[in-house]
Amino acid sequence: MPDPQASLDPLDRPPWWRDRRVVPWLVQGVVALLLLVLIAFLLGNLVHNLTTRDMLLSWRWLGQTAGFDISETLVPFNAEMPYWRGLVAGLANTLRAVITGLVGATLLGTLAGMASYSRNGLLRGLTRTYVETIRNIPLLLQLIFWYFVVFLSLPNGSAALQIPGVVLAKSGLYLAGLGQGMHWSLPQLVNGVWQAPLRLSVEFAALMSGLIIYSGAFIAEVVRGGIASVPKGQWEAATSLGMGWFATLRHVVLPQALRVIVPGLNTQYISLAKNSSLAVAVGFTDLYSVAETTLNQTGRALEVYLLLLGAYLAMDLVISLLMNGLNRFVQIRER
């Protein structure tokens, strides 16, 4: 009979480099050491390189006069104002683009996702073509196409494209709205120049066309996946109750599909917010484009970068929080 004490003999234990109590700590210790060395190396270089250029972290430049102009802003800004006002104006423009884009892409994506379940084969095929075409072409190329090929080749003056209440010209997109004295007014041609209560620049219009159509295709896939997750019996039950196609979708299928759709939408919304930074390619002055100009003028790469990154991370966080709240709201509460 073996002595129970014998197994405690140190010679019977596995060597320390195979001991299950030691190995995890060993691995983590080595990783931590490597990481610390890497960080120390990078930070050391950063501090050294910045001190030799006399560019150590400082935020005083934010108060200096910017000297550049932004053609369209929500918050007032001109060249005599300090840099921080410019960055705020850029952030406001980014938010404007992101919010408009979110609303537009959700509408288009939901419509296209619903259409992919239409009874009409042609409509289904058209939706499929839309999604497959748009998803396989880079967004940047699409934005450049919208701006340089579509919007910049529009005619001006009386030759502009006109639909009642909307005028599309090279100088901008003019919409009817409440004008001076709270009167409803339509776009009018005054001395060869269009005037309307609401004018969107072609840059903004191009950015919105590109973003909405691109994100719409991805959202359409999310919506389609959500509808596909609803059992077929739900459709059949609703139809046998005498509900039409749209009523079934609206009252029976979509409410159940939402719990699959919302998490997918979260991802798409965040990527739309990030993609809005491509506005720089179509000449819309968003946060990234202001940051780039600021960097070129002041040379403050690190500070500008930290601000830029912080702004985008904050935007993603806000979208995620809102969507997580919505997600809790649409989930089916089970007992």
Added chain:
Amino acid sequence: MNPLLRRLRADLFATPADGALSLGLIALITAAAVGLVQWATQRAQWAVIQANSTLFAVGRYPADQQWRLWLLTALLTAATGVTWGLLRCHPRADRDGTLWPRNDLVVLALLAAVAFWLPWVLQLTPALQSRWWLLAALLAATRWLAGRFGSQLSRPVLRLFPLVWPLIYLTGMVLISGGLGLMPVSPSQWGGLLLTLLTSSFAILLCFPLGVLLALGRRSDLPLLRWISVIYIEFIRGAPLITLLFLGQNILGFLLPGGLAPDRIWRAAWVLTFFAAAYLAEAVRSGLASVPNGQIEAARSLGLSYPQTLVRVVLPQALRVALPAMVGQFISLLQDTTLLSLIGLLELLGVARTVMANPAFLGHSAEVYLTLALVFWSCCAALGLGSRALEKRLDPQTLSRSSSQP
């Protein structure tokens, strides 16, 4: 009633409203198609593409060194042909065992048509046209040879054959950049499709191991590894790619000792790699989550060590599940290379923008950008098709059927 007619009626004219919608859509689609064809054949001037075809293909790569790129293309074509032939030479359950299945003939005919039509329509010089024909012939010949005689090769040769691909990749790097007795061509002279394919293939190859490591780290039991992976993945996924490229161009120089920072193109390629790795890690993580715990327990109880369990049991299953998501990431990586044009690099879109800046081609941007869209669309659609074929091939049902065959 004719089944086709019945189907048409059910699909398009089920109700009066449906019929009206269908008629409207038919009118709209016809008008759009007619307009596009009229524009493409009558109003569009494709001279801008013809005049700049070399620029679009390779950028400002020195003309007297372009034979190196032709050699690389020939190597790639031959390797493709041999691989394709070897895949067909052993009859397996998922194939009917014929040397030329119908799909292969269709693909070959399509490639031959492109190899003849494209050089002709671009009005390339006769010398260049004949090179394209030779490449098409090379593909067909290697495909035939490998398919016909591949089964006579010994097993070790067949097993070692996949190593040809990394070898060609390394050879290609030397051929492109020079060295080993070849005249060096600096990265600033690379451009066009060459640069697009180079950066995207580089990033795809390197982000794969990195992404798998990050995904494993994120699911690790060791808190430190888990937290590092989570912070890295979430940080990268929170920032727009353009801000990361901006970091690579403007700040990387400060983080490294003077002179150590790589060339601008390699910096951008590395940024793309690290960017894609974070997204790939999420795709792989979903695959890892799909492997039941019982698999790991079974492997461990058979006495497999942790690395063996990972490599032989977990990863093969996880990567198969993650394949569609991973290819989706590769496709968006290929599309993301267009962002290099925003930091002043002359990849395909960057070349297009410099061409459009030339007043001689003013007003012909539609031709250029539509061609680019077609190129990207074809590349991405081909990747998607390849992924679906691979998925079908790796499907457990197909695999078990083929292994049960003698």
